[in-house]
Amino acid sequence: CNNGGTCQIDESGGRCACLPGYTGARCETGTNICSYNNPCDNGGSCSVDGSGDYNCACRPGFTGKNRETRNQISNYNPCYNGGTCGLVNNRHQCACRVGTTGKLCEAGKQRL
Numbered sequence: 001c002n003n004g005g006t007c008q009i010d011e012s013g014g015r016c017a018c019l020p021g022y023t024g025a026r027c028e029t030g031t032n033i034c035s036y037n038n039p040c041d042n043g044g045s046c047s048v049d050g051s052g053d054y055n056c057a058c059r060p061g062f063t064g065k066n067r068e069t070r071n072q073i074s075n076y077n078p079c080y081n082g083g084t085c086g087l088v089n090n091r092h093q094c095a096c097r098v099g100t101t102g103k104l105c106e107a108g109k110q111r112l
Contacts, residue, residue, distance in 0.1 A: 003027045080106045 001007050001016035005027030008017050018027035020037060033039060033054050034046035040056035041064075048054050077085040079094035083105030086093055096105035 001027050003030070078104055080104050081108070 001018070003019060003022045005016040005018045005022060007014050016025065016027045018024070021031055021033045023029045023031055032048050034048055038046045039054060040046045040058075042059060044056035044058045046054050046056055078092060079085050079096070080102075081097060081100040083094040083096045083100065086095060094103065094105045096102070096108075100106075100108040102108075
């Protein structure tokens, strides 16, 4: 058996039990992983390339094979009133300027 398939023996002989993404008598044929199990995280869209491998097109602010990692540096800044956006525990967090408070620095001054 190819591509990680396992051989199973029964009264009729042997056969291959294929891993998801493979078919055929010996698990030799790759299937379109995007059609049955989108591996892309965080809203990424899946496509299969000519070799049968998949690629994820990511939304802004994400990176990684499966778009599982937030970019450390991105143009996305949800903070108001001049607050700066940073990444803490893989989540955006605002550092507010003096005189402003709130999760997005929205309180204390008029929104810019």
